Every structure is written in structure tokens, then in C-alpha cells.
Amino acid sequence: MTPSSTLETLRTDKRIVIAATVIIGIALAVLPFIIGSGLGNSWLRILNFALLYIMLALGLNIVVGFAGLLDLGYIAFYAVGAYLYALLASPHFGLHLPVWVIIPAGAALAGIFGALLGAPTLRLRGDYLAIVTLGFGEIVRIFLNNLNAPVNITNGPQGISGIDPIHLGGFTLAKPISLLGFTLPSLHAYYYLFLALALFIVFVTIRLENSRIGRAWVAIREDEIAAKSCGINTRNIKLLAFTMGASFGGVAGGLFAGFQGFVSPESFNLMESVMVLCMVVLGGMGNIPGVILGGILLTILPEIFRHGSGPVQLAIFGKILLDPEALRMLLFGLALIVVMLYRPAGLWPSTTRRREFRGDSTNDELKAGE
Amino acid sequence: MSSTLLEARAIDKHFGGVTALRDVSLTIRQGEIYGLIGPNGAGKTSFFNVLTGLYHPDGGELIFAGEKLQASAPHKVARLGIARTFQNIRLFGNMTAMENVMVGRHVRTHAGVFGAVLHDRRTTREEAAIRRRAEELLNYVNIADRADDLARHLSYGDQRRLEIARALATDPKLLALDEPAAGMNGTETASLRELIEGIRKDGITVLLIEHDVKLVMGLCDRVAVLDYGEKICEDVPSLVQKDPKVIEAYLGGSIA
The missing domain is CATH 3.40.50.300 (P-loop containing nucleotide triphosphate hydrolases)
Known part of the structure; x- marks a missing residue:
């Protein structure tokens, strides 16, 4: 290829990228109005939760996908962020700090918790690390459950209610916002805030992935001893992965508390950790678009099963044979198995992983041809 | 001597x-x-x-x-x-040859999280230098044409060479x-x-x-x-x- 034609392709590539960005941008901007008017507010809430889960999945992806450290207690950081918001902006302590203080504080505190989890587990890998992190997640939940005596900090199993909705520049997102004769409903306002922060987290993750730090994470995943011999301080780099991943969880947690208005230890059980891990693995471990896809699918699919299975059963059998709630988990499990069987690298693996699998398949073809 | x-x-x-x-x-x-x-x-x-x-x-x-x-x-x-290679080759298998050598530059570079996220002038310059040095080293050990291949897909001899290039990257x-x-x-x-x-x-x-x-x-x-x-x-x-x-x-x- 001549230099000028390469330049030409580069220019067209750039044009395609710009066009795609504009189209996606417009789609994301009008999405809440389409869903809100077409499917109703309950789906808009689900959409908002999908954005929270995307943030969580991207955070966990740093630990599991990039650095290869299996973390089964990730939801603890979500809990830390959520409870920090609940304690600093609710009648519980009578504190009502602004959101731009709480969310960064939640990210920082969750990051500290991430380092606390990371420090004693530096020498562990794989199954052993999974067990310890699982324990950590449960410890945090049980603490939240029991820190109501002798001094009532977390209000125990009842949780904390009446949490302040998120305020931004004099507007509260809990009520429709009227600006210049245009009214933005509350759920829509939350959507734009969550979208902005999710995009910010995507941006940070992409930048980290293509950096010296990101390469060091992947190197540790691939071969820790070789990474050490290349001069990587594996202790610090692993702690950094735990801290960064946890801080994303802390941000999502704070937003969750402000959005929901209520937190209780119930919301942060092991199943939630597993769910976020499934998003990462199913979407395509280590690949940012894949993880985002995993977050969206695993938030929305169970809801489709929940809402859809009742009417479908009624239409086919004339009555509801299986409880939609039970069926939801059954179908979810089935979906997981099918994906793992047919797309073991995830639904949307990274190009390198795709190449890796393609390489293997050519080898298989060669073997088959022999 | x-x-x-x-x-x-x-x-x-x-x-x-x-x-x-x-x-x-x-x-x-x-x-x-x-x-x-x-x-x-x-x-x-x-x-x-x-x-x-x-x-x-x-x-x-x-x-x-x-x-x-x-x-x-x-x-x-x-x-x-002191840089080393291993008897049983230890490359970062699912990274490209290029990335393997770039990891070798880790110890001689400094960009942290903030540099990575903000992409300030110093970081972009450092990143360009890492890439340039990695290209040089791949050339030096004669596997520049495999730069974008996964390390694990390289031939045995090339893997040995790549490991040497990665070690050399640490200066x-x-x-x-x-x-x-x-x-x-x-x-x-x-x-x-x-x-x-x-x-x-x-x-x-x-x-x-x-x-x-x-x-x-x-x-x-x-x-x-x-x-x-x-x-x-x-x-x-x-x-x-x-x-x-x-x-x-x-x-x-x-x-x-």
C-alpha cells in the first residue's frame, strides 16, 4: 500500500469513528425518552440500574479482567460507597453533605477498603484468593448488619432510609427539573448523571488499559514471576488494581444510595458479587466493550424473563405453571451455560483474545487435516 | 581485564x-x-x-x-x-510481542495512574519513547515482523529472541x-x-x-x-x- 492510500484509509477511518460517536451520542441522549414513553418508568429505572452495573463491572474488570485476580467479594465496595452516602446524607446522623463531597469520598474510602483487602491477599491467587475475597465481602455485609449496637452506626438489618436524593447545583434530581421551559423528569435526570459518570469511568478504564500501569496489570495476570523479573513491583501494582477497581464500586454505590433513597445490608449479598462477576466473564473478560455489554445484558435479561415469562405462560398454557421469579433464575443459569459452552471467551472478547481463539482453531483444523 | x-x-x-x-x-x-x-x-x-x-x-x-x-x-x-530469561520460556503469552517488550520498559519509566488518565505531555512522550525503544529491540533481535502477533503464537526460536528483547528493554x-x-x-x-x-x-x-x-x-x-x-x-x-x-x-x- 502506498503512503498516500494509507493516509486515505486513516482519514476514512477517522470519519467513520466521528460518525459513529455522533450516532451513539444521539442514541444515548434520546434513549430515556424512547424507553420512558415506550416501555414506562419501570424500564427506565432498570436502565439506570444497568448504568450502575456497568460501572461495577468495569471496576471489577480491572481486578479480574486485567490483573487476573479473582475477586468474589467485590460488592463490598459498592456497599461501602452506598453506606457512606447514606450516613453522610440522611436524617440518620442528621448530616446532609453535598453530593460532590460524598461521591469522591465514597470512591476514596472504597479504594482504601480495596487496599485493605489487597494487602493480606498479595501472595494468593486463583481459588485461594477467591475464598478470601468471598469472606471479605461477607464480613463487610455482616458488619453492616450488626453495627447498630452498642453504638448505632448502620442501623442494622433495617437499613437506612430517607436518604437525600442527589442534588446538583440547586436542583434535586428527585423532582422533575424545569429549565428554560423544558421539563426533565427525575428518572431522566438520574439517567444523564449516571451516563456521565459511566462514560467517565469508561474513559478512565480505556486510558489505564493503554498505559504502563495497564500493561503491568496484564503482565501480572499472564506470568507473575516474569513480571517481577521485568522489574514490576507486583505488590504495589496489585494493590493499585484493587484500589482502582474498588473506587469505581464506591462511586456506583454512592449513586445507588442517592437514587434508591434506602440502603440495607440485604442489597450487598454474595449473589450480587457473583452477578457482577458474571457480567465481566460473560461479556468478555478484559475487554471494555464486552464488559459493558455484559453489564447491560445481565441487568436487562433477568427483567425480561421476570416480566415476560408470566404473560407468555398465560398465552401458551392458559395459566402460570412456573413462578416467574424461579423461572428467571433458571433461564439465567441456562444462558450462562450456553454462553460458556459456545463462547468461552465471552460474548465480545478483545481482539487479542479473539485472535487467540482463532489461532487455536487453525491449529485444530491442521490437526484434523492430518 | x-x-x-x-x-x-x-x-x-x-x-x-x-x-x-x-x-x-x-x-x-x-x-x-x-x-x-x-x-x-x-x-x-x-x-x-x-x-x-x-x-x-x-x-x-x-x-x-x-x-x-x-x-x-x-x-x-x-x-x-540485572535482566534474565528463563529456561522454560516465560513470556506474557496473551500479549503481543510488542507489548511484551513494552512491559520490559516498565522499570525505566514512571507514568502513574494520573499520568495515564490525564495523558499529559510527559506521559505521551514517555509512551512514545517506550514504543520506539520496543520497536528498536524487536528489530535488534530480528522479529520486528512478528510485533503484533501474540507471544504464544511465535515459533520457539522467536520466543527465545523475544524473551531476550524483553530483558534488554530493562536496560x-x-x-x-x-x-x-x-x-x-x-x-x-x-x-x-x-x-x-x-x-x-x-x-x-x-x-x-x-x-x-x-x-x-x-x-x-x-x-x-x-x-x-x-x-x-x-x-x-x-x-x-x-x-x-x-x-x-x-x-x-x-x-x-
């Missing part, structure tokens, strides 16, 4: 009741190619692992370029300027190669030999573990022989080959 680069003083290493290294002392001079040979299980790789901080020695000390090496701190050893003063010619055919070994000689010409001291006696004798300035964890001989190749203890322990009573 020029000055001493590495001095090992009475290194001991035990694994339970098994002695891997006993009282091993050796001196490597600046700019030489130093061979370390010995029968299987003689303690060559153990010595490498102690040297590069992967093993904690039970006794003795290592002085490198005037500084005492801290045990159990491989990344500090790398920072001081080492001493390059420790653990059986680089293992499994290579005659042509590959010959070009490896050229590569090692080129590395020495660039001013990097080479420590070489190798089973290929012909390669060691032809390439090395001095050779030490380990047997059952003890150094039994250290001299120029021509004299090592004539040493009766070496002949008995290693060459099986006759020289090929």
Missing part, C-alpha cells in the same frame, strides 16, 4: 535437606561473557534464581556494581540492572540467559551466538547457562563449572576443558 561487575560471595541455598548451592563464589567482570555449566541438577538455575532475587539465599551475599543485592526483591534487582548491565539455545537447531544456535556477541559489543555483560558445550566454549571468555551445588572450576574455556575434575564430573571422562 576491566573491573568487577558481579561478585557472589559464598552463596548457600538449601531446600529442606537438599543442598542446591554450597559456598559458591564467583566473579563476573564488566563486559565479558561468562558461562555457567554443569550437569543437570548442579544448581545453575538455583544460582540464577538467587541472583535475580527469586530465591532467598541461606548464606552469602551478592555484590553487584558495588551494591549489595537485596534478597527476595526481584523488581529491585531488575532496577539495579540491563548484566544479562543472564538460562539455556537460550535449548531446543534450537544448528542454524538457530549460530544466529543466537551472533546475537549474544552483538549484545556484548553493546557493552552488556552476559551470564550464560548452557548445555551446548560447543556454544559455551566458543562464546565465553570464562567458564565456571558447578557440580552438586559446588563450584569445581572457574577459568578460560580451554583450561576448563582440560581440568580433570570437570572431565570427571561433567564431560564424562572424554572431551568431544
